[in-house]
Amino acid sequence: MRDEGRSGCPINATIExxxxxxxLLVLRDVMFGNxxxxxxxLAGSEEGIxxxxxxxxxxxxxxAGMLSRADSRPGQKVEYRLTEPAIQLVPIMAQxxxxxxxxxxTTKRLRVRAExxxxxxxxxxxxxxxxxxxxxxxxxxxxxxRPTATHRLAQAYAAxxxxx
Amino acid sequence: MRDEGRSGCPINATIExxxxxxxLLVLRDVMFGNxxxxxxxLAGSEEGIxxxxxxxxxxxxxxAGMLSRADSRPGQKVEYRLTEPAIQLVPIMAQxxxxxxxxxxTTKRLRVRAExxxxxxxxxxxxxxxxxxxxxxxxxxxxxxRPTATHRLAQAYAAxxxxx
Numbered sequence: 165m166r167d168e169g170r171s172g173c174p175i176n177a178t179i180e181x182x183x184x185x186x187x188l189l190v191l192r193d194v195m196f197g198n199x200x201x202x203x204x205x206l207a208g209s210e211e212g213i214x215x216x217x218x219x220x221x222x223x224x225x226x227x228a229g230m231l232s233r234a235d236s237r238p239g240q241k242v243e244y245r246l247t248e249p250a251i252q253l254v255p256i257m258a259q260x261x262x263x264x265x266x267x268x269x270t271t272k273r274l275r276v277r278a279e280x281x282x283x284x285x286x287x288x289x290x291x292x293x294x295x296x297x298x299x300x301x302x303x304x305x306x307x308x309x310r311p312t313a314t315h316r317l318a319q320a321y322a323a324x325x326x327x328x
Numbered sequence: 329m330r331d332e333g334r335s336g337c338p339i340n341a342t343i344e345x346x347x348x349x350x351x352l353l354v355l356r357d358v359m360f361g362n363x364x365x366x367x368x369x370l371a372g373s374e375e376g377i378x379x380x381x382x383x384x385x386x387x388x389x390x391x392a393g394m395l396s397r398a399d400s401r402p403g404q405k406v407e408y409r410l411t412e413p414a415i416q417l418v419p420i421m422a423q424x425x426x427x428x429x430x431x432x433x434t435t436k437r438l439r440v441r442a443e444x445x446x447x448x449x450x451x452x453x454x455x456x457x458x459x460x461x462x463x464x465x466x467x468x469x470x471x472x473x474r475p476t477a478t479h480r481l482a483q484a485y486a487a488x489x490x491x492x
Contacts, residue, residue: 171374172435174428174442175356175421183349192339210335249431256423257339263420264338267413268345271336278338
C-alpha cells in the first residue's frame, strides 16, 4: 500500500495494492455482493474476517484509492464505494475465480457466479464493469433495456442457494 | 496453502494458494525470468526477497503442487519447475501486469514484458503457456517453426535494458 513500491514491475505494483488475501476478499464482497457497509461486510464474510482486520483493510483501500467513503451526516453509517481502478479489477477477479474452479475444491453455492463469469468472458466482464460504474460511480450504463449481468449473476446465485 | 480453505469460493480458493505477495513474485520469476534455482531466484529478485522467505515459499509452492523439484543427485542443486496448474496462472499474471501498467507507477525496463503480454492478449498467453509446457514439463509445443513468445518477450526486455 506504499506509494513507492519495492520494484517498478507492473505485477509487483499491483500486488503491492491488492496482494493481501483479506484485501482481495473485501473487494470481492463489495464488487459481487454489493456490500457497502462495515456491518454488512463483517456479518456476510464467508471467510469470517475479524473486525479489526476489516477496519484496517477498509482504511488501506481508501488510502490506496480503491474505495471511496461516501460522505454521510454525523451518526450515519459510512458507505464504501468502488473507484474506477477497483472496478478495473473485474478481469483479475474473473481469472482468479476461473483458476480456482479448475484447480481447487469449491462449494457449489459459491461457485455459480465464478462459472458464469468464466463462461461469459471479456464481454460479460465489460458489461458487469459498466454496471458497477453506474451503481458505484453514478455513470449511466449504455443499453439500459438489456437485462443486466448483475441481475444474471444474482439469479444464478439465488438458484444455487435454493438448491442447496 | 491448506487443503481445506476458509470458504469454498473459487476466488478465495485461488487466493489461499497464491494470495501472498512473495508467493506470486517467486512464481513470476520462475515463469518470466526462467529462474529455476534457489541462488538465481535470490540474487535476481528485483524486490530483494530474503533468503528465509524464499526458502519458505518454495517449500509451500512444492507442497501446494505449483512447483516440482527435479530430482538431482546428492550435492547437486535442486531445480524447480512449474507444474500445469502454475502454468495456467499466466492469464492472471498478464491481468495483474495490465492493471499495474494502467494504475500504478512502473519502471520502463520492468514494464516492457507486461506491455507485450497486455497487447498480445489471450492468443499470446496461450502461446506462452505452450512454451512453458515444453520447457518445464517436456511437452512439445505445436508450431515449432514459429518464433516463440518467450523469444519476443526476452527481446523486448533486452532492448529496454539496452536503452536504460
